[in-house]
Amino acid sequence: MQKYNYENLNYIYFEDFFNETDSEVIFNYLVNNINWKHDTIKIFGKKHNLPRLTAYHADTGVSYSYSGIKMNPDPWTKSLLKIKKKIETFSECEFNSVLLNRYRNGNDYHGYHSDDEPCLGNQINIASLSFGAGRDFKFKSKNLKESRPKTLFLNNGSLLLMKHPTQAFWLHSLPKRMRLSSERINLTFRLIDKL
Template sequence: MLNPNRTLIYSENLSLEYIENFFDSDQCRSYMTQLTDRVRWGSEKIKIWGKEIVTNRKIAWYADAGKSYAYSGSTFFPTQWNGVLLQLKRRVEEYAKIKFNSVLLNKYPNGGVGMGWHSDDEKELGIDPIIASLSFGANRDFIFKHKTNKNLRNVKVHLKSGSLLFMLGSTQHYWKHSLPKRLKVKEPRINLTFRNILEP
């Protein structure tokens, strides 16, 4: 039986699956607290025009042994999975019927902090990576735009607390995505993107 909260979103070379209420409100509050307290958060440093900048986001990289991840001029070495992350990983895996070996976490203090245009297309993710994105806390807009075809409309997904979004197929090769700032949003948000790092 189809999940009544499941929405499929398609455009040219864009394939998304969105489950609005993957977790209920009580579970969301519990996981928000656990993730805030139990994850080893660090500051994110990115390189822009050769200069290193510390962002207002907090990040964490948890993965199986040996699964490091490099982007924006930085390499992240894995922290060993903890109980709450394993619990979330298994729940997502049960739904998706696939296994993930890593997760990138981002913590946004409020709507004044966002994420610029980018694609998760690093070579260690493979040709057509499946990425599962869990959201807790503040509801935020998530925007997709095609990399080359300016005639295609941007696609907006409103990511609610407790929602799960799958980015599928060739999405990462043809589309960029961003989390725009929303200054009226005062609450924090935690996002987890489960992925698979391939063998070199």
């Protein structure tokens, strides 16, 4: 387990949060049982497909809006709830929603952003689980003087707990990896204010 807390970048990375067997079972469950959507976003008035598939599960009435997309929740499944409980016990944080991202191959990606929407409050802790292909994950400071990004390699079965105040000071991204043909699924658990 790697703990990092320096210059407001505060995270815990747990490489083997799930063992290989459990990770494979969970990956297959997610591929076959989640209702994956291909959303579009508008950039300068033009519609673009998101470069990944997504899904969103949460407590009743807990919707999530980001980048102009409003996600209404599907209910928790038994398996997602079991995973949520395990993460809550480990992190001592409470979560009421999970955003799922499915990267079909190395062409799918997530651009730099921070998860700092007002509905997340001002003490934001986010638990991020990875299954399938390992991918680089980058942190970049919002302070332009510190321009060098930091890279973490997110393994199959790993947990990255991004703790307060990371989202206020750092952006993160999952860059393209052109030669990669295998899939990765990411689950980010959040605590969202119910409107």
